[in-house]
Amino acid sequence: MAQYYYQTGDYKSSLDYLQPLYNQPDMEIYSLQARNRIALGDYVQALQVTDKMMQRAPKNAEAWNLRGIALALSGRQDEGQQAIKQSRTLFIDDEIALNNLAVIAMMEQRYQEVVGLLLPQYLHGKKQKPLLHNLVLSLVKVGNHRYARDIIASENLSDRPDVLIDALARIAPDAQERG
Structure with missing residues (x-):
């Protein structure tokens, strides 16, 4: 229970x-x-x-x-x-550890590090929602909107990838959800 x-x-x-x-x-x-x-x-x-x-x-x-x-x-x-x-x-599980390390890097606004941690996981077929969400946000934060859009579309994260990317780009660092 x-x-x-x-x-x-x-x-x-x-x-x-x-x-x-x-x-x-x-x-x-x-x-x-x-x-x-x-x-x-x-x-x-x-x-x-x-x-x-x-x-x-x-x-x-x-x-x-x-x-x-x-x-x-x-x-x-x-x-x-x-x-x-x-x-x-x-x-x-490496996926758990890497995603948690990515969250810590996101807390410190080290988005390029997050991309470096999570993109190889994604390219090797790891597609759990937390990993995808953290990767897409970090791609947007480092300015790689094209790749973020490709992932959003291919993983069906949104019917309107550009609207999502614009919203993610406006997220202030202190307003990001932790954990």
């Missing part, structure tokens, strides 16, 4: 259902708890949960990844980037 609430975006209810299970040292429970805390913007508690995960399994790639997300979103991008890189060395 807690997983269902998480998937529907009701993070507080998910945490309520998890609460009786907090004393059971289970990695799935910890993981869901950390994801809920991150979604709620409660990064300090998310980090505490990832600490528990790492005490039980220091080489748990998901724990490192979640830690990296919480660190980056709390304003500690360098530490977050290092934690996500560590999750990658521990064999988290």
Whole structure:
């Protein structure tokens, strides 16, 4: 039930259902708890949960990844980037790690780096929505509207690619959605 609430975006209810299970040292429970805390913007508690995960399994790639997300979103991008890189060395899905590293780069307005991270993934057939959205936004931000338009059209992201590109070009850096 807690997983269902998480998937529907009701993070507080998910945490309520998890609460009786907090004393059971289970990695799935910890993981869901950390994801809920991150979604709620409660990064300090998310980090505490990832600490528990790492005490039980220091080489748990998901724990490192979640830690990296919480660190980056709390304003500690360098530490977050290092934690996500560590999750990658521990064999988290490369697509997840690269997209998270791309989000950190986007937070710092390093759009060319994002393109460098995500474009090879796209060209190798990786087409998950977060990757596509981050890649298209970054292509627009570096001025490569033609390639952004090609991706928007070929992946059916919009019936009106030019309108979308114009809207993305107007997004101010501090107004971008994080996470």
